[in-house]
Amino acid sequence: MATVSLKNLTKRYGNMEIVHGIDLEIADREFIALVGPSGCGKSTTLRMIAGLEDISGGEIDIGGRKVNDLPPRSRNISMVFQSYALYPHMTVRENLGFSLKIAGATKDEMDRRVAEASAILGLDELLERRPSQLSGGQRQRVAMGRAIVRDPDVFLFDEPLSNLDAKLRTQMRTEIKKLHAKVKSTVIYVTHDQVEAMTLADRIVIMRSGYIEQVGTPDEVFSRPATRFVAGFIGSPPMNLHEATVSDGRLVFSAGDSLPLPGQFKSRTSTGDKVVFGIRPDDFYPTGHGLSSGGETEVHRVELPVSITEPLGNETLVFAEFNGTDWVSRMLNPKPLKAGDRIGMSFDLSRAHLFSAETGKSLRN
Amino acid sequence: MKGFKPSAPFLLLLPAIVVLAAVVVLPLILSLYSSFTPFRLTRPETFYVFVGFRNYLSILSNADFWWAFGRTVLLLTIALNLEMLLGLGLAMLVEKATRGQRILRTLMMFPMMFSPILVGFQFKFMFNDNIGLVNNALQSLGITQDAIPWLIEGHLAFIAIAIAEIWSSTSIFAILILAGLLAMPKEPIEAARVDGCTPWQTFRYVTWPFVMPFAYIAMTIRSLDVARAYDIVKIMTDGGPAGRTELLWTLVGRTAYSDARMGLANAMAYFSILLSIAFTVYFYNKLAAARAQIGAEW
Numbered sequence A: 001m002a003t004v005s006l007k008n009l010t011k012r013y014g015n016m017e018i019v020h021g022i023d024l025e026i027a028d029r030e031f032i033a034l035v036g037p038s039g040c041g042k043s044t045t046l047r048m049i050a051g052l053e054d055i056s057g058g059e060i061d062i063g064g065r066k067v068n069d070l071p072p073r074s075r076n077i078s079m080v081f082q083s084y085a086l087y088p089h090m091t092v093r094e095n096l097g098f099s100l101k102i103a104g105a106t107k108d109e110m111d112r113r114v115a116e117a118s119a120i121l122g123l124d125e126l127l128e129r130r131p132s133q134l135s136g137g138q139r140q141r142v143a144m145g146r147a148i149v150r151d152p153d154v155f156l157f158d159e160p161l162s163n164l165d166a167k168l169r170t171q172m173r174t175e176i177k178k179l180h181a182k183v184k185s186t187v188i189y190v191t192h193d194q195v196e197a198m199t200l201a202d203r204i205v206i207m208r209s210g211y212i213e214q215v216g217t218p219d220e221v222f223s224r225p226a227t228r229f230v231a232g233f234i235g236s237p238p239m240n241l242h243e244a245t246v247s248d249g250r251l252v253f254s255a256g257d258s259l260p261l262p263g264q265f266k267s268r269t270s271t272g273d274k275v276v277f278g279i280r281p282d283d284f285y286p287t288g289h290g291l292s293s294g295g296e297t298e299v300h301r302v303e304l305p306v307s308i309t310e311p312l313g314n315e316t317l318v319f320a321e322f323n324g325t326d327w328v329s330r331m332l333n334p335k336p337l338k339a340g341d342r343i344g345m346s347f348d349l350s351r352a353h354l355f356s357a358e359t360g361k362s363l364r365n
Numbered sequence B: 001m002k003g004f005k006p007s008a009p010f011l012l013l014l015p016a017i018v019v020l021a022a023v024v025v026l027p028l029i030l031s032l033y034s035s036f037t038p039f040r041l042t043r044p045e046t047f048y049v050f051v052g053f054r055n056y057l058s059i060l061s062n063a064d065f066w067w068a069f070g071r072t073v074l075l076l077t078i079a080l081n082l083e084m085l086l087g088l089g090l091a092m093l094v095e096k097a098t099r100g101q102r103i104l105r106t107l108m109m110f111p112m113m114f115s116p117i118l119v120g121f122q123f124k125f126m127f128n129d130n131i132g133l134v135n136n137a138l139q140s141l142g143i144t145q146d147a148i149p150w151l152i153e154g155h156l157a158f159i160a161i162a163i164a165e166i167w168s169s170t171s172i173f174a175i176l177i178l179a180g181l182l183a184m185p186k187e188p189i190e191a192a193r194v195d196g197c198t199p200w201q202t203f204r205y206v207t208w209p210f211v212m213p214f215a216y217i218a219m220t221i222r223s224l225d226v227a228r229a230y231d232i233v234k235i236m237t238d239g240g241p242a243g244r245t246e247l248l249w250t251l252v253g254r255t256a257y258s259d260a261r262m263g264l265a266n267a268m269a270y271f272s273i274l275l276s277i278a279f280t281v282y283f284y285n286k287l288a289a290a291r292a293q294i295g296a297e298w
């Protein structure tokens, strides 16, 4: 059990800087997800914490102890790799017990801890098999078992589910969540899948090209994205984001269509400001088919042509044309629509977002 | 020829079959047959005298033969083990090289480009007690004042031959083990480091089991090679001094041509082939086991 803190952590390959001095405090037993697009430096950060990559600058503390110069074996961490990284020549039992064997545990101790882990993960029938005889999901479970057997201070996961099919991924996601509830260790979980991050983490760290964009609870990053990037990254389908210019209390879009400036931003913008307007599909819906959002709503209604629909069963994504482009909306209790229909659409402007076009920062306080 | 209509594939393969039969099968049968005769090159009529297992029985009580046999096994054991260790070391060094790896790989294969005869001459010169490079170097460095009789003293000659063998063939191990190292996934090694392994333990428990099959492939190839070691020994010492470096194949050659006892020589040769087969089967089984162990898909 341990806290982890990154102080001005930097990684350079040659003279290319990949991670640009990031700071992060992770509490004991917290489940942190590092999320961001591919290539943003998540794995590199995780591998520096693990000790598999040298640190070019800054400091990493685990449990209050500076670990910069400690090899991985002295950091008391476990890591689950994307490719599982099982030892191909060992049986599942040997894979699970390997770290204990290296640590010089007694046979009894080893048997007991392997049995514990195997019971938690349902590996009992597989113990005598080799990794090549297991399915992807089973290998994944063994990889997790190997991590928990060690009873580490910190668990590190690097995209552990990305090689699984969609159904298995959902299932394993739930298991990881249950697992964390049981073992109560600090977890740092890297993923490029924002849904995984949202469902699993206590707090989410959104990274982009070597910088941290925002750190917050799933609810915070979803409803109060700090930057345009976060707004576009979190949420599925993604938020509608369009550039606009502020003009006399209205937002004028590139093709000339306009919307009223949401009340909360009135005092924070002035005419001529270039901004990015964002609204989630949940807050832009065919009139009468959205979530009723409390009393203080500022709903703006317009009639728009439908370009396409994507029925999902319980809801339908409706792409409506506004300002010359398609804006995605979410229709609850769907009714049949076809392309070309003109329907009433509602913008719930109290829930809209505004970002500076220049810096990408949120204009919300 | 009525009624006999060979199939097209057979007819098409016939030329190859005839050639193979003429140059491989026939000599094989003839030599096997002659091992049951007292055939001497100088007396052709002896080819038709059948003596059963007499040659084989005489081998069993032939001390020279058993010395050569033992020496061959010893050379095989020493050379293969050292080649594997050195090859492994080389491969691991080259694998670590971040720049110039291609050049290093090519350089590493250099010894394989020389014919064993040339290697023999080269080492014969290097180990020459008067003008050889080795003694010259030892003396210049002040390690010794004497001219060490490398190819003249029995044990030293054996060592010199082993060194020549090792020099010429370590690269086979190095190349194959390097192939194994390069094919190896990196994550299990990282997993081992996280799991608490020291670098040595990582090698011992993860890297080595993975490259072992590759080492066994090299062993299998080399066991055939060394068991027919001839050229290098022939050139460097010709089995001397006084038969102290005689190996199976130099003995067979001498018996066949110098002593002209072809029948006996063929019997020895067939006996020796058993040794080759035994080594090959042994390593092949090890290879199969090692492959199964890492779940190899090749």
Ligand SMILES: Nc1ncnc2c1ncn2[C@@H]1O[C@H](COP(=O)(O)OP(=O)(O)O)[C@@H](O)[C@H]1O
Pocket (backbone or CB within 6 Å): A013, A018, A036, A037, A038, A039, A040, A041, A042, A043, A044, A045
């Ligand atoms: N050994 C390396 N040498 C140079 N660049 C590297 C190396 N490893 C990773 N990178 C670069 O660092 C960046 C971040 O990589 P990574 O941390 O793996 O991203 P991800 O967020 O997808 O896990 C990438 O642009 C990648 O090209």
Ligand SMILES: [Mg+2]
Pocket (backbone or CB within 6 Å): A039, A042, A043, A044, A159
């Ligand atoms: Mg990655």
